[in-house]
Amino acid sequence: EIVLTQSPDFQSVTPKEKVTITCRASQSVGSTLHWYQQKPDQSPKLLIKYASQSFSGVPSRFSGSGSGTDFTLTINSLEAEDAATYYCHQSSSLPWTFGQGTKVELK
């Protein structure tokens, strides 16, 4: 099973600040690494697929990069509505797995 480790677990940021979340895989997943946003009491929503492709309707301040075992989700100029928990997810091999989540809170 591929283990995904996100860092940090928690981040407190001010509006307009840049946020960087990393996801490290225990073995290469190529580019089959995706990012989701989950706001409190809501279901997750796809932000970035295949490491760097923005999903339809996602604001341009969200971007992704990386390949192999190291990936990054960047939120440029954080907005209040971006307070949420972010998860990475790999679909390179079964069982599909998720990172433990990174909670982004507004200061």
Add this chain to the structure above:
Amino acid sequence: EVQLVESGGGLVKPGGSLRLSCAASGFTFINAWMSWVRQAPGKGLEWVGRIKNNADGGTTDFAAPVKGRFTISRDDSKNTLYLQMNSLKTEDTAVYYCTWTTVTTIDYWGQGTLVTVSS
């Protein structure tokens, strides 16, 4: 608009069974691969299993903790996905999400249905 509406959650005793349903609309269900993902209270996301479309064999795959106890099926005539859960354990307590899986990405999620396994 893609809609995935789960139902069937509730309280069940350990060792009991429950069947979840997911009514899908807004996309061509017969062509879709579908997955179930769960989230224990206050915890992260856990993939439960998936079913391919019938054109790709209609086969299923499961995560180790549920293999042999859970089954996934689909009724393409009703645009409905099912999760049959047997021999339930307290650790199966979670919100269960129905998802539309475009082969290797989980593009859309339902609102979830809560399953509580407790005596």
